Amino acid sequence: MNQKPLPPGPKGLDAARFLINTTRDFKQPMMDMALEYGEVAHVRNRRRDFMVVSGHEAARHVLITNQDNYRKGLEYELLRIVLGDGLLTSEGETWRQQRRLVQPMFAKRYLKNFTAHMTQATAEVLESEQFANLPDGETVDVSEVMMALTLDIVGRALFGADLSGETARKVGPAMNDVLSLGTKMSRRLPTFVLAHLPGMNLEKAMSLNPEGRRFQAALADLKSVIDEMLEERSRQDHTGDDLVGVMLSARDEETGETMSREQIGDELMTFMLAGHETTSNALAWTWRRLSLNPAVRERLFEEVDTVLGDRIPDMDDMDRLPWTRACVEEAMRLDSPVWTVGRQAIEEDEILGYRIPAGSSVMVLISMIHRDPRVWPNPEGYDPNRFLPENTKGRPRQAYMPFGAGRRVCVGSTFATVEATLLAAMISRKLRFDMPSGAETEAEAVITLRPKNGLPMHVFHRRHEALEETSEESDLAAV
Numbered sequence: 001m002n003q004k005p006l007p008p009g010p011k012g013l014d015a016a017r018f019l020i021n022t023t024r025d026f027k028q029p030m031m032d033m034a035l036e037y038g039e040v041a042h043v044r045n046r047r048r049d050f051m052v053v054s055g056h057e058a059a060r061h062v063l064i065t066n067q068d069n070y071r072k073g074l075e076y077e078l079l080r081i082v083l084g085d086g087l088l089t090s091e092g093e094t095w096r097q098q099r100r101l102v103q104p105m106f107a108k109r110y111l112k113n114f115t116a117h118m119t120q121a122t123a124e125v126l127e128s129e130q131f132a133n134l135p136d137g138e139t140v141d142v143s144e145v146m147m148a149l150t151l152d153i154v155g156r157a158l159f160g161a162d163l164s165g166e167t168a169r170k171v172g173p174a175m176n177d178v179l180s181l182g183t184k185m186s187r188r189l190p191t192f193v194l195a196h197l198p199g200m201n202l203e204k205a206m207s208l209n210p211e212g213r214r215f216q217a218a219l220a221d222l223k224s225v226i227d228e229m230l231e232e233r234s235r236q237d238h239t240g241d242d243l244v245g246v247m248l249s250a251r252d253e254e255t256g257e258t259m260s261r262e263q264i265g266d267e268l269m270t271f272m273l274a275g276h277e278t279t280s281n282a283l284a285w286t287w288r289r290l291s292l293n294p295a296v297r298e299r300l301f302e303e304v305d306t307v308l309g310d311r312i313p314d315m316d317d318m319d320r321l322p323w324t325r326a327c328v329e330e331a332m333r334l335d336s337p338v339w340t341v342g343r344q345a346i347e348e349d350e351i352l353g354y355r356i357p358a359g360s361s362v363m364v365l366i367s368m369i370h371r372d373p374r375v376w377p378n379p380e381g382y383d384p385n386r387f388l389p390e391n392t393k394g395r396p397r398q399a400y401m402p403f404g405a406g407r408r409v410c411v412g413s414t415f416a417t418v419e420a421t422l423l424a425a426m427i428s429r430k431l432r433f434d435m436p437s438g439a440e441t442e443a444e445a446v447i448t449l450r451p452k453n454g455l456p457m458h459v460f461h462r463r464h465e466a467l468e469e470t471s472e473e474s475d476l477a478a479v
Contacts, residue, residue, distance in 0.1 A: 004355035007042040007051065009033065015043045026183075027339060027367070027445035034368050040354050049360040051351075054368035056375065056398040058351050062343055062362055063398070063406040069349055073342025073361055077202045079447065082178055082219060083273065084266035087411055097252060101259055102267060102411055105246045111415055115315040117242060118419055121156035122426050123312050125149055131430070134459055141454040142287050142433055146280035147172060150423070154276045159268065160242040161229045171225055175277065177218035181211050183446040226268050230261060243271060271412065273447075278337040281450045282420050285335035286328050287433040288441060288455060289382045296384060297432075300327050301462070304425045313422050324428070325421045326384035332402045332420075334382060339367045339449040341404050366401060367449070375399040433457040 010018050010033065021029040030052045033041045039055025053059055062070050071091055080089040087098050104110075125131065130148075134140070151171060155161045206212030233244050247264050251257070259267075290297040300323055307313075307320045318325065341364040349356040356362070371379040375396060376386070385391055398405055403413035410416065435441075435457055444452035 004350055004353060006049070006357075007040040007351075007354040008037045009042040009052075010037075011043075015045075018043055019045050025445070027443075027449075030340075030363060030365055031368055034365055040351050042354075049357050051356060051360050051362045052365060053351070053362055054365045054372075055352075056369050056372065056396050059364045059369055059401070059405065060396075060398045061349075061351050062364055063341065063401075063404065063408070066349060067406045067408070069346050070343035070362065071346060073344045073363070076342060078183065081203050083270045084262070086266035086270035088270050097255075097257075098263065098267070099411065100254065101250050101252055102247075105243065105250065106412055106415055110246060111418070112315050114243065114415060115418055115422070117156060118153055119312050119314065119422055119426065121153045122149075122423055125152050126426065126430050134461070136460045137458050139436070139456050140459050142457045142459075143280070143284045143451045143455040144172075146283045146287075147175075147276070150276050150280040150283070151175075153419075153423070154272060159229055159244050159272075160233070161244075170221055174218040174221040175273075177215055178222060179277065179446045179448065179450075180444075181215040181218070222269065222272070223265070226265050226272070229268070230265060244268070277448050277450075279416060279420050279423070281335075281337040281448055282328065282332050283423060283427070284451055284455050285337075286331040286420075286424055287457060288435060288451075289331045289334065290327060291433055291435040291457065293382050296327060296382070300324055300424075300428055301432075304428045308425060308429055310429075313425060315418060317425070318418060318421060321421060321425055322388055323384065324425045325417070326387035328420045328424050329387040329400075329402075329417075330382055330384040333370045333376070333386075333400060334380070335443065335449060336366050336370055336402045337448045337450070338402060338404065338410075339445055340365055369399060369401070372399060428462075430462060432460045432462055434460070 009015070018029050018033060031054075033043070034052050034054035037052075039053065040058050041052045041054075043050050043052075053062060072089065076089050083089050085094055085098075087095065087102055090098055203216075207216060229244065233248065244264070247259055247267065250259055290300065303321060303323045307317060313321075343362045343364065345356050345358055345360045345362060348358045370376070373379050376399070401409075403410035403416065439456065441455055442452040443449050
């Protein structure tokens with residue numbers, strides 16, 4: 001019987017160059033390899049086969065059709081250090097039990113409550129001194145501002161806790177260090193080699209470096225905040241309609257078991273990362289895209305002004321804000337915060353006629369799938385029309401998957417979409433962000449895709465614009 005060929009890919013010095021480059025920049029070398037060799041590409045180092053999947057059909061095979069053959073990839077070792085055995089990192093029966101407990105928390109009856117908390121928190125933050133007193137034309141790091149805003153909202157809406165003020169000053173830098181330093185240290189060649197020596201692992205290898213120890217100190221700060229929140233709630237009534245209250249009272253329908261304190265802590269860390277980091281990055285990229293496309297932005301302003309007026313939106317407004325949602329979804333297509341999904345083949349497999357050896361690492365490049373010209377005409381162009389309901393029919397489902405796919409799709413994907421859309425609407429009612437003339441922005445692919453070195457933009461209060469227009473009309477009338 002003839003054995004299927006391995007996918008094409010770099011060999012010899014080109015392969016060595018690729019592997020070295022991925023220790024410096026994990027994203028671009030894989031995208032370059034996909035462009036050169038096609039939607040399933042292969043490279044091998046001394047220890048294992050490495051596959052890059054950049055087409056939606058191949059992605060569907062890995063994440064859905066034959067998903068039982070693909071466990072979480074070795075790349076999740078870093079996430080496991082950060083998130084413990086939360087939904088994002090756990091496997092097997094542990095994952096199935098956690099999913100049974102957590103899935104019902106994102107049913108519509110809870111989502112409406114979470115959304116109400118989130119929009120109320122957003123309204124309060126936007127009226128706070130931090131935002132109300134921003135001078136027009138002030139240059140702010142939009143990435144940092146969105147981080148602070150979404151952290152405060154996640155704290156109030158999901159955890160029933162205040163994550164502003166001193167807590168924010170502790171959590172914000174700690175989160176940044178965990179994401180950037182953790183990714184940087186885990187990909188360094190010396191760390192990678194040490195981590196695979198007998199008696200070592202990634203966590204031990206990272207601790208041998210000063211930056212690795214800084215990462216571990218930042219992680220300890222984050223965990224202490226989670227512990228403090230849980231300790232405070234344990235002294236209160238366990239009921240409540242925020243996420244912590246729901247978790248404390250959750251019970252597995254099959255076994256009757258409740259979640260342990262450690263399990264709740266791991267899930268809260270996961271949702272802090274997912275509900276804070278990914279949403280803030282999605283919003284930051286959205287403001288950049290809107291600034292570069294003023295006609296698109298004007299249409300968004302018209303929609304939110306007409307639909308919302310001065311009221312606080314609720315979940316039912318999602319159907320009334322199709323253009324706002326489309327603007328966010330198109331930004332997540334081009335700048336997907338979750339830019340890749342890693343898996344490891346358990347047994348030998350075949351994808352599009354190519355052999356995938358057992359043990360192969362498989363990286364599904366969401367960033368490339370979102371740019372497939374067969375699905376997305378003018379793939380680098382920002383066009384929210386693609387996501388209006390009438391234009392999505394017939395599109396392959398896995399051609400757009402900012403939250404992954406299959407049974408391991410993000411459990412909070414619906415809430416994340418609602419959160420990003422309603423935040424974009426509420427912020428757009430108050431503020432406009434403009435890119436400085438000639439400014440360039442570089443993306444940094446850490447655990448999520450975030451603006452490297454921040455995203456400086458000029459901020460303007462839209463209520464001032466309305467007042468100025470009224471004043472100008474009055475002056476004309478007087479003339």
